Amino acid sequence: MNLIDIGHAVRERRSTLGLSQAQLAHLSGLSRQTLVGLENGTLSDLGVNRAGQVMAVLGLDSPKPDTLTRRKKRGLWMAAKTASVSYARELGPDALEKALASGEVSPPFAPHLTHLLDEAPVSIVVMAVEETASRAHVPPRQIWRNVAKLAESLSVHRRALWA
16 A cells, blocks of 8 residues: 555545544644645655554554565566666566576676666565565575675676675
8 A cells, every 4th residue: 555545545534434634634633735635646755653643533444564566566577677678688587587596697688687786776676586586496585695796796886785
């Protein structure tokens, strides 16, 4: 669940309860402006405690954090696409998996891995590591060691991040 989903649920529940935005803002300790931003999906950030306050007032339960949504994403595919964005030859998910599982990359794909480790959002790399570990039947810790090894051997700028 993200902030936009929370905002939609808050608006729906507030309306069901017959509360105005001003009333709900007062009851939950938020400003009306913050509540309007939350409901409209324009609020860029709201702390966990503040989101929890408004949800508690409305009797909305927050789901237990889990990885169900993330497991549905294709981490290796997303990472391979990200790594290939600037290159004519595409790095496929299987080749990326092989590199992450072994800690070695074939020379034609070295620039792809460098780009991935230097530029990709960390969450994409995490998904690729998780999926590689699962598919290769090895502990994620081993894949992380391989990522660090690749970052060092490719001299990526963010190698300290992966160390």
